[in-house]
Amino acid sequence: xxxxxxxxxxxxxxxxxxxxxxxxxxxxxxxxxxxxxxxxxxxxxxxxxxxxxxxxxxxxxxxxxxxxxxxxxxxxxxxxxxxxxxxxxxxxxxxxxxxxxxxxxxxxxxxxxxxxxxxxxxxxxxxxxxxxxxxxxxxxxxxxxxxxxxxxxxxxxxxxxxxxxxxxxxxxxxxxxxxxxxxxxxxxxxxxxxxxxxxxxxxxxxxxxxxxxxxxxxxxxxxxxxxxxxxxxxxxxxxxxxxxxxxxxxxxxxxxxxxxxxxxxxxxxxxxxxxxxxxxxxxxxxxxxxxxxxxxxxxxxxxxxxxxxxxxxxxxxxxxxxxxxxxxxxxxxxxxxxxxxxxxxxxxxxxxxxxxxxxxxxxxxxxxxxxxxxxxxxxxxxxxxxxxxxxxxxxxxxxxxxxxxxxxxxxxxxxxxxxxxxxxxxxxxxxxxxxxxxxxxxxxxxxxxxxxxxxxxxxxxxxxxxxxxxxxxxxxxxxxxxxxxxxxxxxxxxxxx
Numbered sequence: 001x002x003x004x005x006x007x008x009x010x011x012x013x014x015x016x017x018x019x020x021x022x023x024x025x026x027x028x029x030x031x032x033x034x035x036x037x038x039x040x041x042x043x044x045x046x047x048x049x050x051x052x053x054x055x056x057x058x059x060x061x062x063x064x065x066x067x068x069x070x071x072x073x074x075x076x077x078x079x080x081x082x083x084x085x086x087x088x089x090x091x092x093x094x095x096x097x098x099x100x101x102x103x104x105x106x107x108x109x110x111x112x113x114x115x116x117x118x119x120x121x122x123x124x125x126x127x128x129x130x131x132x133x134x135x136x137x138x139x140x141x142x143x144x145x146x147x148x149x150x151x152x153x154x155x156x157x158x159x160x161x162x163x164x165x166x167x168x169x170x171x172x173x174x175x176x177x178x179x180x181x182x183x184x185x186x187x188x189x190x191x192x193x194x195x196x197x198x199x200x201x202x203x204x205x206x207x208x209x210x211x212x213x214x215x216x217x218x219x220x221x222x223x224x225x226x227x228x229x230x231x232x233x234x235x236x237x238x239x240x241x242x243x244x245x246x247x248x249x250x251x252x253x254x255x256x257x258x259x260x261x262x263x264x265x266x267x268x269x270x271x272x273x274x275x276x277x278x279x280x281x282x283x284x285x286x287x288x289x290x291x292x293x294x295x296x297x298x299x300x301x302x303x304x305x306x307x308x309x310x311x312x313x314x315x316x317x318x319x320x321x322x323x324x325x326x327x328x329x330x331x332x333x334x335x336x337x338x339x340x341x342x343x344x345x346x347x348x349x350x351x352x353x354x355x356x357x358x359x360x361x362x363x364x365x366x367x368x369x370x371x372x373x374x375x376x377x378x379x380x381x382x383x384x385x386x387x388x389x390x391x392x393x394x395x396x397x398x399x400x401x402x403x404x405x406x407x408x409x410x411x412x413x414x415x416x417x418x419x420x421x422x423x424x425x426x427x428x429x430x431x432x433x434x435x436x437x438x439x440x441x442x443x444x445x446x447x448x449x450x451x452x453x454x455x456x457x458x459x460x461x462x463x464x465x466x467x468x469x470x471x472x473x474x475x476x477x478x479x480x481x482x483x484x485x486x487x488x489x490x491x492x493x494x495x496x497x
Contacts, residue, residue: 003453004073006062006235007440008055010080010164011243012101012265013312015051017058018440019066019073022453024463026437028066030058037098042105042347045098048086051164052171056230063231070233075451076172076226077239077443079246080164082187085139087150087212088167090160093175097147099164100139103266103305103347107138108356114138119205126192126199128277128286132354134303136163137189141206157211163188165240166214169223172237177224180214182291183245191216193288194277196296218291219245220450239446241290243439244268248289248299249446250438251407252461259393262439263410266350267307267382269389271300271397282392283352292457300396302351302389306344308412310378313346320371328417331376339482340364341384341489342377352392355494363489379418383425384486390426404428409438416470424474425482434465 003022009015013036019028032054037045063070083102088095100106111131114120120131129135140161144151153159162170166180185191185198190208192199198213217223223237241249244262248270251260256274261267272289277298280286289299311324321327341363343349348356362377390404406428412418413432423430435441448454455463 003448004066004068005075005077005444005448005451005454006059006073007077007079007444007447008059008168009243009440010051010055010078010168012081012103015054015058016440017055017062018437018444019062019068020441020444020448024435024441024444024454026435027068028062028064030061030065032058040106042108044101044103044347046084046101048088048095048099048167051099052168055168059231070231070235073235074453075236075238075447077447078165078168078237079241079243079439079443080168080184082163082184082242082244083134083136083139084164085136085143085161086164086167087140087143087147087159087161088170090158093171096150096159097143100143102134104139105133105347105356107133107142110138110141111356114205123189123202126194126202127186127189128193129187129189130283130285130354133356134350135187135189137202137206137208140208144207151207154209154212157209159212160214161208161212162214163242165242169237169240172226172230173224174227177237178214179217179223181217181219181221181240182288182296183219183242184240185216186288187242193286193296193298196291218294220292220446236451237447238450239443239448241443241446244270244301245288245290246442247409247439248272248442250440250442251409251433252464253407254457254461257397258407259404260407260409261386263307263382263408263412265307265309267304267386269302269386269393271393273298273300273397278396280392280396282395283354284389284392284396285351300393302392304382304385304389305347305350307382308410309346310342310344310381311412313344314375314378318374320374324411325415327375327379328415330372331379332417334372334376335368338364338366338369338373339485340369340373340377341486342374342381343489343493344378344381345493349494351389353490353494358493361489361493361496363492364485379415380421380425382412382418383422384483386422387425387483390428405431407431407433409433409436419470420473423470423472425479427472427479429472430470432467432470434467
């Protein structure tokens with residue numbers, strides 16, 4: 001058996017599979033997009049069967065491109081879009097409904113009802129989360145309430161609930177493993193991050209039967225073995241983590257105070273707080289960064305719903321660009337005298353505002369405003385939102401912000417213009433790693449270290465390599481003016497919601 005690891009990265013808009021060799025280098029990649037379903041305004045769904053098909057296709061494609069046999073793969077690691085909910089029949093494995101995606105806002109009124117009952121403090125104390133449609137629990141409640149017969153069937157133990165990792169493991173193992181990991185469990189709104197267990201009080205409030213919940217394991221653990229018919233050999237699944245926690249691991253942010261931000265469909269910044277559960281006073285989330293050998297490491301997290309999705313909007317909605325990489329070039333040509341602000345609240349605003357009713361808005365347009373200014377505003381919106389998150393983290397964490405170095409990853413970080421603007425608006429260095437596939441790399445390390453074919457945590461951290469550091473160049477007065485304009489735009493948007 002070689003040191004090859006197959007990492008399955010099941011994201012919001014596409015599935016990627018990457019084979020890493022024993023030196024943690026990419027040996028083969030497979031990728032396939034899948035359809036997004038929008039049944040109503042603010043609703044977002046995926047077809048679980050289509051996701052499953054993309055996982056099989058990309059995994060086989062990556063193995064073929066790596067030019068290796070399945071027997072050379074020591075283990076599989078799985079990382080996934082978090083909070084997305086699937087419910088399926090325990091006997092047949094068939095989903096009872098489309099998956100409800102993390103972006104979906106259909107439970108906003110239910111969350112408001114729970115808040116009016118004074119229950120948000122109860123949820124936050126136990127889970128570190130806020131009562132928001134973003135999280136899995138209220139989505140699961142919606143499915144049990146609105147799919148005919150689901151509540152009764154779930155109570156009888158006939159239905160299984162899972163985030164995407166659990167559903168994939170169930171399918172990969174032929175229904176033999178019904179499990180998840182601590183990071184994915186911590187995003188469900190029903191998992192007690194202090195006790196590391198499903199919480200009876202919270203499941204009772206949301207009318208979720210315990211019989212439909214998976215077992216929760218460490219991030220590096222024995223999650224089961226794939227059915228040999230899928231890849232011509234049985235492969236152990238030894239690493240699982242939600243995508244943002246996986247990126248934190250892939251960025252080797254193992255020490256308290258280390259910070260990473262991932263720029264995919266959304267943007268998610270995680271600050272390692274070690275063994276300390278830091279209760280945010282600025283509406284950030286307290287979450288599990290990872291759990292290894294039974295020991296839990298915690299993090300503060302800020303979640304932005306729209307990052308790369310703003311670029312997709314430019315491409316698919318406005319059609320002002322043909323491909324995502326065009327955005328940086330177009331933004332660079334924008335008129336510097338125009339201050340155009342995009343508040344991309346297409347599905348509400350995440351941290352630190354948490355307003356599910358806010359909707360996107362553009363401020364500062366003139367007759368001269370065109371595609372270049374829209375492109376710059378879209379990219380800058382991601383930078384401004386990151387600044388909001390870091391400001392909140394510095395207020396919650398023992399830091400004055402002067403020692404901040406942000407490690408970045410995700411599709412958007414390939415744009416030098418965007419990363420420079422990010423550094424400028426943060427007034428802090430931004431480090432881009434050599435290996436940008438940090439999410440897949442993180443679960444590959446979990447699986448590879450568990451299999452005993454990859455280095456220890458300490459050695460893995462030493463192997464992290466920087467491609468480029470972006471240092472702030474913007475004048476302080478310019479930065480101050482731009483931030484003032486952004487905060488005014490956000491305030492107006494929230495008032496209009």
